[in-house]
Each structure stands twice: as structure tokens, then as C-alpha cells.
Amino acid sequence: MKIWDMLKGGALRETRAADPSWDALTGGAGAATASGMHVDAKSAESLSTVYACVQALAESTACLPLHVYRRTDAGDRERADGHWLSRLLDSPNDYQTGMEYRESQTAAILLHGNSYARKELNGAGEVVSLQPMHPQRVTVVRLDNGRYRYDWTDDSGKVHRLLADEVLHLKDRSEPGSIVGKSRIAIARENLGLALALRKHGANTFSRGRPSAVLLNEGKRDFTTEELKTISERLEYFASAGAGRVMNLPRGVKWENIGISNEDMEFIAAQQFSVADICRIFRVPPVLVQDLTHATYSNVDRLGDYFVSFALQRWLTCWEEGISRSLLGPIARQRYYAEHQTGGLLRAQPKERSEFYKTMIDAGVMDAGECRKLENLPQRDVDAANAS
Incomplete structure (x- = not known):
């Protein structure tokens, strides 16, 4: 290992961004929060709002047509469908279509902050396959010469050391001096922990059940044990099989419904707030995750334009620039480039x-x-x- 590092520019000291073996045990970047909930990519995605936000961005990015263009000498451009890059984007590997690959990799960035794919080249130096690597199994190592290495742990536990030129690495925003993207799940861990705690509270409340009504004894005598048993059996019958029938209550007993309490109202409001809070994390308008609380007939189209301009555009640019930087050489990228056809958003x-x-x-x-x-x-x- 040391001889290999010295031949590549030398690094006896390394800076590791993460340890994949530890991530496998702890579930990645998960940690406990003040609410007592453990938050990682898996638990966060179990929230319907997180899942909907991730899918809105990943599906929209993946479903847009992505074409390769050639710059002409006249300053114009033309489609280069016969170029090897175009074939690669249509079929990046033997088991995924172009849409499936870009959807899964975009979701990986949104949940983990990074997506990695191992590049396979042919004899001509063309990339013929992109093999996805799970972000929790990749360690980014910064060498003393300023270059980076990617250590990937496969399913059998074997560690593969890859040079930066062998990996297509797309990422979310990173800290200065680092190339590892920051996970939005980790950044907003406390917000997501609160949403998970609210869901757990609601589930526990409904699992225990609560009475929908009470019986008030307005009479002047107490009921015997047998009478209370008879009333209880009658209530259980009407609750299970007596819907729509008239129930006769003993004299002096009054039925009173229990409405929604102030605590229940606060719980519902907190649930609605958590939806908007999660949407802020991913910059997705709530209307796109089926929250129509503040949607009107006139502002839905504007919210859709906002989604394309301020949420989706970031990920389209991420893919276009990442493809140019990692898949094309310095000379080839002066002539060829990949670009999404955003006009596909108008098809509906x-x-x-x-x-x-x-x-x-x-x-x-x-x-x-x-x-x-x-x-x-x-x-x-x-x-x-x-x-x-």
C-alpha cells in the first residue's frame, strides 16, 4: 500500500471522510436527536414528505430527455446520437436504463449527499459502463499530494481502491476544502427527528385508542355491578355490529360525544408544519407533495415554475457539469456536451x-x-x- 501511494505521488498520512465499515454498523450518518429519535437516511425516507420530495426531484431529473450535442464550426450545435457518450447515458450498465440509473443516483445525493459510480473503460479510453456504489460503502481519502482516492467496500467486504479518474462523483453542497457533499438529512437531523417523534406519538395514541363518547349519569342513584355490566355489553354490541340502530339507555344516563381537544388540534397543526418544514429542506413546493393547504387555482402553475427554476435546475446542472468533467476528456468537452431538454416538462x-x-x-x-x-x-x- 505504501509503495503504491509513493508511486502515485506519495501519501503516508491520509484524511478520511468516513469509514464504510463503521457506517455499515451504525446505518450511515444517523444519530440520536433531542427528540429521542434516531435519524439516518433510511428512517428519514420513511417519512412520506421526505419520500415525496426526493421522488419529485429524482423522477423529474431522470425523466427529462438528456441528449449529447456537438458544437459545429459555424457556432451552432447538432445532436450527436451516435457518440459513445449518448449510448452510455441511454444504457449506463447491463441492469439499469438511463432513467433508472439517474433516478437512483439523484436520490442518493438527496439522501446521502453523494453518489458514486465506478467507470469501466474500453481500449479506446471510452467509458462503456457506470457501476453504482452505495454512498455508505465509499470512503474519500485525501492524499498529501492534494489528489483524492476512493475506497469502496463491496458486498463480500473486500476494499477496492480507486483513483479519482475512475469514479463519477456527484454531490450536494460541500464544505470549503472538501469534495464530500453534505447530507441534507444530517444537516436537518433535528427537524426530521421532530417529525419522526410526532408520527410515533400519533401511532401510539391511535394504537391505544381513545373513547369517542362518555355516558353521564344524571340520575340520583348509583348503578349496580350487574347494571354496569349490561350497559357495557350493550355498548360493545353497538360499537361492533349495531351501527345505524337505536340504542336505549337506562333512565338518567346521557350520551355525550367527545370532540377534538385542543391537544389534538395542536398535534394536527404540528403535523402540517412538519410537511412545510421538510419541503424547505429540499426546496420543493408543498403542492408537489400533495399538500394543497395553501394552493389555489391561480398559483399552482407559478409554484410549478418555481420548482423548475429554483429546485430542479440545480440537479440538472449537477448532472450536465458532472458528465462533462468526469466522462469527457479536456479536448472532447470542448466539442461535445450533454444537456437536458427541459421542454419535456410542457408535455402535459x-x-x-x-x-x-x-x-x-x-x-x-x-x-x-x-x-x-x-x-x-x-x-x-x-x-x-x-x-x-
């Missing part, structure tokens, strides 16, 4: 899409053929069609 809005095309055609920015291409329609002779 035919009215807005048609108005956009009409405006672009009237302004001379696009022609009908280009619009048909964006709609995945076959090319046709536009002049002949207009003449007919």
Missing part, C-alpha cells in the same frame, strides 16, 4: 405548448419542422403541406 400542458410554438414561429425563431421535432413527430415537406 398542450395549451401552453401550442401557444409557445406559435409565438416562436411568428417571431421567426423556429419553423414548423423544428416544432414537429420537439413533439417527436416525423419530418415532412412543410412547403408542400402549406401549399395544399
